[in-house]
Amino acid sequence: STSFGIDKALEQLELKDINYGTSTGSNWMPGTDQLSSYSPVDGELIGKVTTTTKEEYEQVMKAATDAFTSWRVMPAPKRGEIVRQFGEELRRLKEPLGKLVSYEMGKSYQEGLGEVQEMIDICDFAVGLSRQLHGLTMHSEREGHRMYEQYHPLGVVGIISAFNFPVAVWSWNTALAWICGDVTVWKPSEKTPLCGVACQKIAARVFAENGLPEGISCLINGDYRVGEFMTKDKRVPLVSATGSTRMGKIVAATVAERLGRSLLELGGNNAIIVTPDADIKMTIIGAVFGAVGTCGQRCTSTRRLIIHEDIYDQVKKAVVDAYGQLRIGNPLDQNNHVGPLIDTDAVAMYNQALSKVVEEGGKLVVEGGVLQGQGYESGCYVKPAIAEASNSFEIVQHETFAPVLYLIKYSGDVTNAIDIQNGVVQGLSSAIMTNNLREAERFLSHAGSDCGIANVNIGTSGAEIGGAFGGEKETGGGRESGSDAWKIYMRRQTNTINYTTDLPLAQGIKFDL
Numbered sequence: 001s002t003s004f005g006i007d008k009a010l011e012q013l014e015l016k017d018i019n020y021g022t023s024t025g026s027n028w029m030p031g032t033d034q035l036s037s038y039s040p041v042d043g044e045l046i047g048k049v050t051t052t053t054k055e056e057y058e059q060v061m062k063a064a065t066d067a068f069t070s071w072r073v074m075p076a077p078k079r080g081e082i083v084r085q086f087g088e089e090l091r092r093l094k095e096p097l098g099k100l101v102s103y104e105m106g107k108s109y110q111e112g113l114g115e116v117q118e119m120i121d122i123c124d125f126a127v128g129l130s131r132q133l134h135g136l137t138m139h140s141e142r143e144g145h146r147m148y149e150q151y152h153p154l155g156v157v158g159i160i161s162a163f164n165f166p167v168a169v170w171s172w173n174t175a176l177a178w179i180c181g182d183v184t185v186w187k188p189s190e191k192t193p194l195c196g197v198a199c200q201k202i203a204a205r206v207f208a209e210n211g212l213p214e215g216i217s218c219l220i221n222g223d224y225r226v227g228e229f230m231t232k233d234k235r236v237p238l239v240s241a242t243g244s245t246r247m248g249k250i251v252a253a254t255v256a257e258r259l260g261r262s263l264l265e266l267g268g269n270n271a272i273i274v275t276p277d278a279d280i281k282m283t284i285i286g287a288v289f290g291a292v293g294t295c296g297q298r299c300t301s302t303r304r305l306i307i308h309e310d311i312y313d314q315v316k317k318a319v320v321d322a323y324g325q326l327r328i329g330n331p332l333d334q335n336n337h338v339g340p341l342i343d344t345d346a347v348a349m350y351n352q353a354l355s356k357v358v359e360e361g362g363k364l365v366v367e368g369g370v371l372q373g374q375g376y377e378s379g380c381y382v383k384p385a386i387a388e389a390s391n392s393f394e395i396v397q398h399e400t401f402a403p404v405l406y407l408i409k410y411s412g413d414v415t416n417a418i419d420i421q422n423g424v425v426q427g428l429s430s431a432i433m434t435n436n437l438r439e440a441e442r443f444l445s446h447a448g449s450d451c452g453i454a455n456v457n458i459g460t461s462g463a464e465i466g467g468a469f470g471g472e473k474e475t476g477g478g479r480e481s482g483s484d485a486w487k488i489y490m491r492r493q494t495n496t497i498n499y500t501t502d503l504p505l506a507q508g509i510k511f512d513l
């Protein structure tokens with residue numbers, strides 16, 4: 001496609017004539033088996049990458065473990081300087097990379113740019129953090145002793161990421177892992193492999209320009225079988241995986257079997273509670289962007305609106321009216337709000353969800369449907385839909401990665417709404433729209449939202465990188481990006497030093513020779 005400057009973007013990202021996929025840095029392995037990437041925007045083939053064989057994976061691990069021995073002893077602030085340069089490259093390439101994200105994944109160009117901005121932000125965060133990998137100092141119970149803790153690099157970090165944030169999730173992991181002294185091996189989603197190649201090229205160039213060894217940033221490609229190379233590999237002490245709960249359970253069990261660490265970022269079933277004290281205008285913007293942004297394919301997408309009965313009809317009408325304004329089409333065209341779903345399998349799941357909700361007794365108040373005709377040739381464009389439903393429906397309990405929003409009515413006190421909000425197996429993001437301090441504080445209290453993210457007068461999606469990102473229950477419990485999420489990328493060591501000529505034992509134990 002020559003439209004919207006895609007060809008130029010591919011050229012700027014050095015993605016012309018791609019036929020390779022496994023990389024230890026600047027070194028790309030020829031490979032044979034190919035994986036094709038078709039754009040959901042127009043159905044065109046964007047490029048091909050090769051899938052990683054076991055032999056190639058062994059070469060990657062050799063490069064990665066070798067690189068770790070020198071990278072881990074480089075002072076952390078010097079590693080921060082490398083990440084700073086990487087962030088500069090992302091600033092320079094923000095537009096082409098944002099375009100590629102939009103074209104290969106299907107989210108709007110604005111959201112593609114936003115995703116690259118998240119990468120830049122986490123780099124800035126990591127640069128500062130490279131001087132703040134603090135441990136604590138404790139007072140020893142023994143005289144003439146000093147006790148403290150330090151954080152050391154962990155080793156090879158395996159990253160398995162999903163199609164919906166095809167570049168940002170990698171960077172949340174790598175920016176932190178790199179300043180922590182770890183090396184990374186990334187398996188991007190097989191649905192967005194060129195985003196993986198583009199990022200790897202940018203990182204590899206920065207490492208090479210600084211005379212650093214191959215292997216600090218590696219790329220492998222393929223489906224779950226390639227991911228399994230890492231989950232089963234003792235040489236990978238941490239596997240960070242983003243995707244479905246089904247996938248996460250398998251990753252968790254496999255990594256736990258060898259007592260490795262996993263960082264899981266799985267499904268959400270995010271709700272906004274709308275109380276009688278809500279600002280309706282803000283609610284509508286937050287809810288509609290949350291439900292239709294990225295075509296409903298964010299982990300943080302708004303799936304449920306839990307609305308008080310007194311304002312139910314008013315809110316319903318306002319949301320339905322807003323859906324009437326939505327323009328669906330090529331996401332690179334900035335006049336459109338909603339792009340395509342990732343592929344036709346996703347369209348099938350969307351259709352199933354709509355039939356299921358009706359079957360269970362729900363009522364569609366905004367009908368869905370697959371769009372056909374000019375501009376919709378890829379078969380991936382659907383109409384965002386809204387259904388009135390009950391929280392107990394099986395389909396409402398399930399995360400459907402598509403723009404289907406459920407309206408649920410509550411009555412009485414806000415605690416009833418909180419019970420509904422918490423009454424799902426997932427626990428990622430949650431929000432309340434209210435100007436009532438009591439309701440807001442109750443929602444944030446020990447007995448409030450059970451999610452990893454709880455917002456007041458903000459929607460469920462669009463978390464900033466400065467906070468720890470992740471959720472509870474079947475969302476997997478992992479935390480990425482800000483706050484002290486870096487700690488999982490390091491190993492903690494407690495050190496006690498005796499500077500006396502005696503050897504007093506701890507716990508007051510007497511042991512005389």
Ligand code: UN1
Pocket residue numbers: 118164165242297298299300301460461462463464
């Ligand atoms: C995801 O959907 O996997 O809060 C991550 C947000 C983004 C991240 C979403 N910062 O919507």
